[in-house]
Amino acid sequence: MNILLExxxxxIAFILLIPCTVLFIECFxxxxxxxxxxxxxxxxxxxLKVLIPAHNEERGxxxxxxxxxxxxxxxxxxxxxxxxCTDKTAEVSRQYGVTVIERQDNxxxxxxxxxxxxxxxxxxxxxxxxILVDADCYLEPETIQKLAQKVSITGKPIQALYLLEKPPNxxxxxxxxxxxxxxxxxxxxxxxxxxxxxxxLGGTGMAFPWxxxxxxxxxxxxxxxxxxxxxxxxxxxxxPLFCPTAQVTGALPEQTSAAKxxxxxxxxxxxxxxxTQVPRLIQGAISQKRFDLFALALELSVPPLSLLxxxxxxxxxxxxxxxxxGLSWLPLIILTIAGTLLITGxxxxxxxxxxxxxxALALLAIPLYVLWKIPLYFAFLLRPQTQWIRTERD
Numbered sequence: 001m002n003i004l005l006e007x008x009x010x011x012i013a014f015i016l017l018i019p020c021t022v023l024f025i026e027c028f029x030x031x032x033x034x035x036x037x038x039x040x041x042x043x044x045x046x047x048l049k050v051l052i053p054a055h056n057e058e059r060g061x062x063x064x065x066x067x068x069x070x071x072x073x074x075x076x077x078x079x080x081x082x083x084x085c086t087d088k089t090a091e092v093s094r095q096y097g098v099t100v101i102e103r104q105d106n107x108x109x110x111x112x113x114x115x116x117x118x119x120x121x122x123x124x125x126x127x128x129x130x131i132l133v134d135a136d137c138y139l140e141p142e143t144i145q146k147l148a149q150k151v152s153i154t155g156k157p158i159q160a161l162y163l164l165e166k167p168p169n170x171x172x173x174x175x176x177x178x179x180x181x182x183x184x185x186x187x188x189x190x191x192x193x194x195x196x197x198x199x200x201l202g203g204t205g206m207a208f209p210w211x212x213x214x215x216x217x218x219x220x221x222x223x224x225x226x227x228x229x230x231x232x233x234x235x236x237x238x239x240p241l242f243c244p245t246a247q248v249t250g251a252l253p254e255q256t257s258a259a260k261x262x263x264x265x266x267x268x269x270x271x272x273x274x275x276t277q278v279p280r281l282i283q284g285a286i287s288q289k290r291f292d293l294f295a296l297a298l299e300l301s302v303p304p305l306s307l308l309x310x311x312x313x314x315x316x317x318x319x320x321x322x323x324x325x326g327l328s329w330l331p332l333i334i335l336t337i338a339g340t341l342l343i344t345g346x347x348x349x350x351x352x353x354x355x356x357x358x359x360a361l362a363l364l365a366i367p368l369y370v371l372w373k374i375p376l377y378f379a380f381l382l383r384p385q386t387q388w389i390r391t392e393r394d
Contacts, residue, residue: 006328009319013334016315019302020338020345026191026299027183027345031352034194034244046128046152050078050144053114054135058088061135065096068133071144079121080135083114089135109221116219126210128152134204137162138249146246147207156238157212157230160205160246161186166357167252172365173372174252177263179350179358180305180369187349188299189242197295198239201230205248212238223385224269231277231296235284239292264376267304268385274300305346306373309366312339 050068054061061080068078075097082090082102093100103117115132122130129151131144143160150158164181166174189199203226216232218225230240253262281297284290302308312335319332350358379385 002327005322006331009322009327009331010334012315013319013331013338016312017334017338017341018298019308020312020342022298023188023302023308024341024345025195026188027349029191029194030187031348032194046148048072048077048129048131048144048148049122049127050131050133051081051115051118051122052078052133052135053081053083053111053118054085054089054093055083055114056085056087056089057135058085058092061089061093062096064133064135064137064139065093065098067137067139068144069096069098071139071142079118081114081118081121083111083117084109108219110223110225112218112220112222112225115225116217119213119218122210128210129207130210130213131207132204133248134250136250137204139205140247140249143205143246143248146243147205150241150243150246151207151209154241155209155212157201157209157233157240158207158243158246159189159199159201159230159240160207160248161189161242161244162202162205162248162250165249165251170252172362173369175358175362176365176369177252179354179362182354182358183305183346183349186244187353188302190244190353192295192299193242193244195295197299198234198292199230199242200296200299201226201240203227204250205246206240208233212236222269223265224273227269227273227300228277231273231281231300234293234296235281239296260376263373264379264385267307267373267376268380270304271307271380272384274303304373306370307377308342309370310374310377312342 050072052061052064065078065080069075072078076099078096078098080090080093080098080100082093082100084104084106085102090100090102101118101121103114105113119130129148131147133139147158147160162185164178166178170178185202192199203224206226212233215236215238216229218229220228222228233240278297278301281293281300285293285297303311315335316332316339319335323329323332350363
């Protein structure tokens, strides 16, 4: 009986060691300088369209449009999809001379359906490149150009750096949330880029060759349609790559209810995708003999950061009790190594990329942030969110 229990505890320890090791390797690789490659000059500029799915975004879409308009030579290259809107999103957008299409369908709701509608609109005169941007983001200068250039050179989907700004008077929870987002979207993606490996898609600031987008379907109510899209494209032979010099910036919700809605959708969707798509990617890696798919499976196997910390703490308590009751100490030793890798990875990423924005004292709020997330993960066990719900804007 003790042998079986010890074997079970060893399996649990190794399962937790895998994502901690993956996270450490990604964060450690991000510390190395990027190679200085000279930009390739394109002989012909590719045609492009910028698609912006928007659901009741009249209060924020102006800032998004203003940040893009000076990056395209004609306003009609921007296509706003006013999706099931009950406000003046379409009217506000038309004031800037952009193309606006409206969609009403109370049954098929969600960003995936809106994007599919936009792509169907473009089919008569398809561009070379399609860039997808959320309606609540700000694009840094030259982001469109950098994304289009990298797509033209690689022929693959490209993900820009996507960060979230803290509110004007951030709470400790806001600060740690921004840190978690920084580690996920900047530190880890930079590490993957240094290693020459693909990344997941982040939902906005995504660019695609038109021909590649035709190989998959976007029409779904998936609550993390961007993550699923990246996996589908990778399996089709087009693994997404990261472009750290192109940046899209959003904002953390100030309202507690809005932040909870946003986090629930993101993290429940992440966990659902992890459980269903990691086996699919591993199977694809074996059948197609592709290491990039295996690397993407490992990247996806890392759960949300706060959940990983919670699982590690819980595992340490169980392994410590098991050792005290006479079972093997090996699982505890393995988890100690895992925790060392986890903490080292997070702190190294913060030290290089986030120390200016996130003071060291703010890191003391991490335990409170983890406690705030506990009900969210219990909700996943009892009643996981499966339908797309828009995050209320401040």
